[in-house]
Amino acid sequence: MTGLRIAILTHSTNPRGGVAHSLALAEALCALGHEAVVHAPDPTGRGFFRNAACSTVPVAAQPIAGTTVDLVRARINDYLRHFATPAACDFDVFHAHDGIGGNALATLKHRRLIPRFVRTVHHVDSFSDPQLAEWQDRSIREAARLLCVSRTWVDWIRNDIGAEAAVVGNGVDLSVYRSEPTEADAALRERWGLGSGPVILCIGGFEERKNTLGIITAFARLRESHSQAQLVIAGGASLLDHAYYSARCRAALAAAGLAVGRGLAVVETGPVPQAEMPALYRLSDVLAFPSRKEGFGLCVLEAMACGTPVIVSRLPPFTEYLAEGDALFVDPAEPGDIADAMASALIPSRRGRLRVAGFARAAAHSWRACAERHRDAYAACARPIEETTHA
Template sequence: MRIALLTYSTKPRGGVVHTLALAEALSRAGADVDVWTLGRGGDSTFYRPVDPAVGVRAVPFPEVPGEDVGARIQRSIAVLRDAFTPGDYDVVHAQDCISANAALPCLRTIHHLDTFTTPALVACHERAVVEPVGRVCVSESVAAEVKAGWGLTPTVIPNGVDADRFARAAGPAGDADRAMWRSRLGPYVLALGGIEPRKGSIDLLEAYALIRRRRPDVRLVFAGGETLFDYRDYRAAFERRAAELGVHHEMLGVVDEDVLPGLVAGASAMAFVSTKEGFGLAAMEALAAGVPVVARDLPVLREVFGDAVRFAAEPMAMGGSLASVLAEPPDPAPGRALAASYTWEAAAAAHLAFYAQHLSEGGGRA
């Protein structure tokens, strides 16, 4: 079976992490897999090495100074569509709104649903939900949102987790990496994904200001943040609020993949307060490393994490929960067991069954 997986970026965003791990697991299961992406900023490959058995097709995508978000996304769709060769594959599976619009008709994974106000982006999002020939969601909660909004019934296939990699970072093999981060940062609460509205960054800032009263030694650290969207206004509001609260934070930007597990494992806690998520892969990796997680109280995160994390709905409760896990870290064993229960091998097997079903239904190329 020849499979094309499509994603919109080479950078370490959640959907891209998912795409590469799934591609490698499918390849180990015997499939012939290529990953197609846009090579933004001159990239010719992904943020990390990819198993050589997986083909990487990075389509050049030069930057256009002054281009607004809507125009960039429309150009992204057009450039990827013009380069992609769907006839080479039995299965075409897009992992996001942009690549789905470029590859229709295709299969689509809907990781989470977005809300746009620009007409072109609203139309892009709508097509990527309605027009694929089949859909996957990584949680029952998101599948229920799709059914409620469009009357469609996606197949639910949970994410895998590279739990061993993060567990190793928390053990003797990761001592030096954890010590390096703790020496640089001191005790820290970690948030992955940058400063942006969907990540609830200003809410986290408010929560951090509360715990600083009791734990002035604890630093708030943000890592990641690669995105297509322009969040300058939100980031300016974040910085204004930080100044008003008199608190400081550390922005690491995109962290190299080889040192990320040590950064996660070295944290005193992870704050995972996104307003929308499909699964919560970064939080699951933190649990694999034995790091306590405070998550926003969302149905999808209740579904995926159960009792393995602390939930909080608003900044005051987030601050209280963070202070609690910092003072008395919970038993890490349940979280580690939960993370280890999600494997990419299981995800790949479920995807292959999903692909076989679509092909057997006589629809030709999936």
């Protein structure tokens, strides 16, 4: 396939899994000889959370104070304004990674500004608001080609939508995520006041599908035998409103007597710059990631590449790409099970085995292979030569 111009649309410039996937995929596509450009609404004006070896377009967007519906509608309209002219739509392939971009592209298709689009379904949310549910459904049903990062969601699409999708998977950059310590490790340890540990890392902020409450409950039990243990809650940048669940998590922390702050039992970092994530993984004794619902769990591969043992749910998609010895599998509904896994991950002999298995599993997932798996979808959805008008 000759080089294509590919417009990749993601929902924000923040460090979320789908955004990280979009940037890494675009970089790998460029390395294969294509021109991939990642777009995202950017109300902050700061651009993407990391520099990328591909072109990026922070789409002009205004801060929105209102409901999630108001925010999503505004972001769809941000995209529609950006792609309002044929010149702005001068791409061979349009590829959305979420409902916001998918709805914008569906509207552009109806306006005959683009012929068709590809949609990657990372995961499907359960929305109580009918408008959010309708937007999510439309972004999937109107795509010409559907992709998923795991078999779990391919099956969901087939059973619930009656459509077919292909698995494209995920990758990890082993030149970035490494086990060898750097100067950044010591600087990060000092900044957050991380002591002798053990340090349990939780990624995703306070979010129900990330099972943060279960992790907090499990960590409180671990502290009974490891009084110096610290829980680092990283991330949390999200377009969705998690205020109610966050309040439940903070109430649980207070009830357990777990203080939050630098150097305390619980360290809440907020979004962490991409450049600092490898150091954060290396400083952590275990990544606790017993999600209730996940598309893939990109941070699992990142932690493994850095030599950090991982706890995951005994559920798909984790059971799809991880073998029994790669990670510690738990019932996400049982905090006692999670606490036992935290303690087990601290046993030296088990840590050693998990590190070796994790290195091998991470090495088996490359972004180049992920990009190559997109070729068929792009070939089917690229503009025919007679439709393409390059300036």
